[in-house]
Amino acid sequence: MIFNQAKINAFRLWGLLLTMLGMGLMVLGTAGIVFWGHAGKVFAAIGLVIGLISMMGSLGIYFWAGMLSTSALQLECPECHKLTKMLGKTDRCMFCRTILTLDPNQANMTPEELQAAQQGQGAQATPHHH
Ligand SMILES: [Zn+2]
Numbered sequence: 001m002i003f004n005q006a007k008i009n010a011f012r013l014w015g016l017l018l019t020m021l022g023m024g025l026m027v028l029g030t031a032g033i034v035f036w037g038h039a040g041k042v043f044a045a046i047g048l049v050i051g052l053i054s055m056m057g058s059l060g061i062y063f064w065a066g067m068l069s070t071s072a073l074q075l076e077c078p079e080c081h082k083l084t085k086m087l088g089k090t091d092r093c094m095f096c097r098t099i100l101t102l103d104p105n106q107a108n109m110t111p112e113e114l115q116a117a118q119q120g121q122g123a124q125a126t127p128h129h130h
Pocket of ligand 1: 077078079080081082084093094095096097098
């Protein structure tokens, strides 16, 4: 499931997983003091440090994903017609996970055709309403 996400969604997912891991480690570390007393303090310290690093890492990933999403190419998905963002030359739709590509060798629709379709929808009033 993690690997067939849109890249921005995957970054967010990893950020969330790291936050949960960090919080889990901090909770476990604190629990270590309660259950093992003095011996648990070393375990708690390690847990807190790793937990903190993990949470800072996840913050970095969130920040990075935010930066990336502002520079990401925004386009309408040809499959589900929702506005999605893609990173790099090939990415998946954030909603239906259709693989989108800018590489003409891999595409079954040329960029010109895609652009024409997008411009057509943007400029003209479509007869059917959503
Ligand atoms: Zn889609």
